[in-house]
Amino acid sequence: MREPLSGVQITKVAKRYGSERALAGVTLELASRSMCALLGHNGAGKTTLLGILSTLVRPNDGKVIYRAGTAEVTGIAVRREIGMLAHASLCYGELTARENLELFAKLYELDPGRAAIDAVLDRVGLEPRARDRASRTYSRGMVQRLALARALLTAPSLLLLDEPFTGLDRGGALALGTELGKLRDGGAIVVVVTHDLEAIAGRTDHVAILRRGQLVFEERGSYDYERLKDVYHQHAN
Amino acid sequence: MSLFRQAGRVAWKDLRIELRSREIVYTMAFFAALIVVVFSFAFPRDIRIVRGAAPGMLWVAIAFAGTIGLGRAFDRERENDTMRALLLAPIPRLAVFLGKAIAIAVLVLVVAAVGTPLLALFLGAPLFENPLPLVISLVLGAIGFASVGSVFAATLLKVRSRDVLLPVVLYPLLIPLFVAGTSATEALIAERVNLDAAWYWISFLGIYDAAFLVVSIWTFESLVIE
Amino acid sequence: MSEATTKPSYAVPVFAALSAIGFAITIWLVFTYTPLAQDLFFNQKIFYYHVAHAFMMFAAVALCGVSSIAFLKFRKPKWDDIALASAEVAVALGAVVLITGSIWGKAAWDVWWTWEKRLTMSLLLWLTLVAYVIVRRFAGSSADRMAAGLAVFGTVALPFIYFMVDRSDRHPQAGVAAALEPKMKLVFWLSVATFLCWFLALVIARIQSARAERELRELRERGLDTGVLT
Numbered sequence: 075m076r077e078p079l080s081g082v083q084i085t086k087v088a089k090r091y092g093s094e095r096a097l098a099g100v101t102l103e104l105a106s107r108s109m110c111a112l113l114g115h116n117g118a119g120k121t122t123l124l125g126i127l128s129t130l131v132r133p134n135d136g137k138v139i140y141r142a143g144t145a146e147v148t149g150i151a152v153r154r155e156i157g158m159l160a161h162a163s164l165c166y167g168e169l170t171a172r173e174n175l176e177l178f179a180k181l182y183e184l185d186p187g188r189a190a191i192d193a194v195l196d197r198v199g200l201e202p203r204a205r206d207r208a209s210r211t212y213s214r215g216m217v218q219r220l221a222l223a224r225a226l227l228t229a230p231s232l233l234l235l236d237e238p239f240t241g242l243d244r245g246g247a248l249a250l251g252t253e254l255g256k257l258r259d260g261g262a263i264v265v266v267v268t269h270d271l272e273a274i275a276g277r278t279d280h281v282a283i284l285r286r287g288q289l290v291f292e293e294r295g296s297y298d299y300e301r302l303k304d305v306y307h308q309h310a311n
Numbered sequence: 312m313s314l315f316r317q318a319g320r321v322a323w324k325d326l327r328i329e330l331r332s333r334e335i336v337y338t339m340a341f342f343a344a345l346i347v348v349v350f351s352f353a354f355p356r357d358i359r360i361v362r363g364a365a366p367g368m369l370w371v372a373i374a375f376a377g378t379i380g381l382g383r384a385f386d387r388e389r390e391n392d393t394m395r396a397l398l399l400a401p402i403p404r405l406a407v408f409l410g411k412a413i414a415i416a417v418l419v420l421v422v423a424a425v426g427t428p429l430l431a432l433f434l435g436a437p438l439f440e441n442p443l444p445l446v447i448s449l450v451l452g453a454i455g456f457a458s459v460g461s462v463f464a465a466t467l468l469k470v471r472s473r474d475v476l477l478p479v480v481l482y483p484l485l486i487p488l489f490v491a492g493t494s495a496t497e498a499l500i501a502e503r504v505n506l507d508a509a510w511y512w513i514s515f516l517g518i519y520d521a522a523f524l525v526v527s528i529w530t531f532e533s534l535v536i537e
Numbered sequence: 538m539s540e541a542t543t544k545p546s547y548a549v550p551v552f553a554a555l556s557a558i559g560f561a562i563t564i565w566l567v568f569t570y571t572p573l574a575q576d577l578f579f580n581q582k583i584f585y586y587h588v589a590h591a592f593m594m595f596a597a598v599a600l601c602g603v604s605s606i607a608f609l610k611f612r613k614p615k616w617d618d619i620a621l622a623s624a625e626v627a628v629a630l631g632a633v634v635l636i637t638g639s640i641w642g643k644a645a646w647d648v649w650w651t652w653e654k655r656l657t658m659s660l661l662l663w664l665t666l667v668a669y670v671i672v673r674r675f676a677g678s679s680a681d682r683m684a685a686g687l688a689v690f691g692t693v694a695l696p697f698i699y700f701m702v703d704r705s706d707r708h709p710q711a712g713v714a715a716a717l718e719p720k721m722k723l724v725f726w727l728s729v730a731t732f733l734c735w736f737l738a739l740v741i742a743r744i745q746s747a748r749a750e751r752e753l754r755e756l757r758e759r760g761l762d763t764g765v766l767t
Contacts, residue, residue: 090614091537091678093750095758130398131537134612154401162392168328177324181317181400208331224396288762459690466683470676480672480683483665484690487697494704511704519697526693533609534686537679 077142078231079155079263080106082127087136089122096122098287099136104280106231108294109254109264111274111302114284114310120267123284124234127265128156140232154182157230159238163221167210171200171220174209175227182228191227198223198253214241222253232263239270247273271306275299283309314409317402321410325384326417335380335418340425343376347426351433358435359502365436366496369426370452370489376422377456378478381415385464394468398535408461408531416457423449441499444509448495451516455488455523462527466534491515546745552738559731566724583644585728587637590630591659592729593736597627598662600740601669602692605685614751617681620688622743624669626736631663657702665691 082104089097097119104110112120125131126138129152140147140155147155158164165174172191179186195205198219204212209220218241225233235254239247247270255277258264266274275298283291283306291309329335350368354360388394388411397407427449431438438445463480467473495512498505567585600623608616638659642651650656669687676683760766 092680093754094678095754098758098762125537128395128399129536130395132533132612134614150401150403153399156399158395158399160392160395162390162395164392164396166324166328166387166393167391168331168387169324177320178396178400180320181397181402183401286758286761462686462690463683466679466686467676470679470683472675472677476672476676476683479668480687483661483668484687484694486661486664487694487701490701515697515700522693522697523690526690530609530686530689534682537682 076154077145077147077151078106078261079140079142079147079152080231081141082232082263083139083141084123084127085136085139087123087126087133087138089119089126089131089133095287097126097133100284100287100289101136102282102289102292104263104265106261106263107258108280109258109266109274109278110280110282111278111297112265112267112282112284113271113306117286118284118310119287120284121236124236124265124267127232128158128234129153152232154228155231157225157228157233158236159221159225159233160236161238161240163209163217163224165209165217165220165224168208170207171195171205171209171212171223174220175223178224178227184228194223194227197226215243215246218242218246218250222250226253226257230262233257233265235264235266235268237268238266239268239273251277271302272299275302278302281305285310314403314406317406318409318413321397321407322413322417325387325411325414328387329414329418335383336421338383339376339380339418339422342379343372343422343426344429346372346375347429347433356434361434361436362500362502363497365430365434365438365500366493368434369423369430369438369496370493372426373419373423373449373452373456373492374482374485374489376426377415377419377453377460378481380418380422381457381460381464382474382477384411384415384418385461385468388465389468394465394535404532404535405528408465408527411465412454412457412461412527415461416453419453419456420450423453437500438496441504441506441509444506444513445496445499448492448509448513448516451513451520452488452492455516455520456485458520458524458527459484459488462531462534465531468535488516488519491519546741549738549742549745552734552741556731556735556738559727559734563724563728563731566727571721571724572718583637583641585725586732587634587641588725589728589732590633590637591655593732594627594630594634594659594662596733596736597623597630597740598666598692598695601627601688605688605692608681608685609689615748617685618744618747618751619740620685621673621747622740624666624673624684624688625743626739628663628666628670629739630736631659631666634659635663654702658698661698661702662691662695665694 084100084102086099086101087097088099100123112123114120122131126133140152169177175191175194176186179191184190200216200219200223204216209217212220233254238250242250251273254264254266258277266278268274278297280294281291281297281302282289291305293305347368354364388397398404427438430436460481464477467476470476491512495509495516498508498512563585567582573581601620604616604619604623608620635656638656639649642653642656643649665687669684669691672684672687673680757766
């Protein structure tokens with residue numbers, strides 16, 4: 075029943091918030107087995123573009139087409155494939171880690187059994203002692219692990235990450251980077267918005283830079299930290 | 312049927328969190344009780360005046376306490392951006408709306424269940440002489456409030472001044488509901504009980520709920536999507 | 538993006554001129570041509586303005602409701618411009634309705650405010666409109682969506698307000714609904730036409746200003762993009 079997404083075509087997408095221009099005609103193609111780094115200064119439109127990709131922001135103009143193989147996918151079938159990891163955890167603080175994952179497993183019509191949930195929590199390394207405690211008592215790092223578990227639980231084929239490294243220590247950020255690399259190799263489309271170039275260096279193979287709502291640079295290739303820094307400073311300003 | 316199952320999950324999640332923290336229920340119920348006490352001091356306690364004033368007190372208490380609970384219930388979805396998680400889930404967005412509205416309606420009914428006996432106790436208002444129509448009007452009132460309220464509270468979620476804007480937007484739309492509720496209660500506790508009038512207003516509430524449920528269902532998705 | 542130059546439009550000056558001429562004629566006719574009303578005598582003259590304004594307010598509200606639905610459906614800013622313009626004009630018209638209604642109330646029943654059916658309805662409707670304008674001002678980036686939602690819900694609330702007011706009004710309908718004499722009717726409809734022109738002039742001017750604001754912004758953005766402006 076699931077149709078993993080194989081590509082996303084963004085065509086001339088524009089978005090305004092009242093008088094504020096957030097995006098002005100962005101065209102971008104995303105492919106599976108690829109990690110796209112969406113870079114730019116604050117207010118460049120990165121989060122808006124991510125919002126549009128996640129179907130939670132409606133563009134005023136232009137369109138986004140999601141494809142699974144050759145077929146176009148829309149609506150609930152698209153949302154089924156999206157995994158989101160943001161600065162906020164998207165989990166309920168009053169519920170425990172297990173209860174949070176059970177809830178989302180049910181909403182996604184997945185197996186909410188104890189074994190399935192423990193498997194995901196093992197994968198992100200959330201210690202067993204903490205799993206039955208309300209998640210508001212967690213440390214920042216544990217919350218981020220839970221958020222990652224929530225995203226991994228549904229095995230998404232389009233992963234949208236909005237500043238996922240903020241608040242993590244260096245080790246945590248690098249571990250998350252590794253996990254994202256694995257997902258990409260598994261065939262997912264990964265889009266990451268971040269200021270932390272170090273965490274994505276060596277993993278990203280597609281760089282798109284936004285400035286004042288416009289796409290000013292786009293290139294596919296391999297990027298180490300130095301190269302990322304170079305293109306960023308050259309084009310974001 | 313998966314729509315209602317998913318809506319039930321969203322509602323049950325809200326109620327489970329509330330059962331655990333009891334924050335909204337306690338604060339709402341206490342606030343409603345406070346309003347009733349303030350009213351008891353502010354107005355004469357003569358039974359003739361009480362018959363005229365108690366219905367208004369009851370529905371005003373529900374409106375104020377309900378708004379507080381509504382705002383807080385949606386604040387919870389904002390804290391960890393969980394509203395985004397709900398809207399992202401592969402369930403009809405309608406299920407998110409219905410789930411939230413069901414949970415809010417339950418909270419409002421809890422407030423009514425506290426406020427009504429207190430009014431009867433403090434002011435001697437004969438509220439329980441016709442319990443069935445009273446309960447029906449309160450249930451219909453809670454449904455209408457929860458339906459319109461959930462749409463606008465969800466839309467206002469990310470607006471900085473949402474706490475002031477919520478009542479500004481809601482009350483003009485809810486005036487017919489509160490007037491109908493007050494009139495129904497008034498007809499029930501008047502010296503000469505007027506059941507016909509009470510049922511007129513109850514059916515008014517029923518039609519109001521039906522109409523606004525339809526509009527809420529129809530607009531919810533286009534309003535919460537930015 | 539819409540084209541950057543606004544075509545010159547004669548709609549506003551034409552409607553404004555028509556309404557000015559119409560106003561001069563109606564005010565002359567109101568005081569010289571129409572007969573005095575049976576029970577209110579000279580006081581009834583305010584009727585020609587009060588009711589005409591109420592008609593226009595309802596027209597503005599309907600326009601706002603319809604364009605809000607269109608905006609939610611298509612998300613094109615032009616619909617939002619129309620909704621905003623008609624709501625703002627409706628607030629002004631509503632204020633006139635309430636003030637003239639109050640004056641009428643003083644003359645007819647010797648009280649400044651009375652919960653007469655139509656006056657109550659106008660007040661409740663006006664409150665919704667004020668809420669609309671407040672939301673536009675203070676709801677930040679989601680103001681257009683919010684306000685459109687309020688307009689749609691407000692339109693649905695209208696019949697309920699009507700039936701609610703209709704049922705709970707215990708006020709005598711003195712003089713208000715009395716049949717108009719033919720001369721009165723003629724002047725009344727002339728007055729309605731006059732204020733319709735005035736209403737159109739206001740709404741179109743407001744829409745044009747909203748559109749001009751947007752085009753100016755777009756030009757500025759284009760200037761910034763190409764580096765002409767900094």
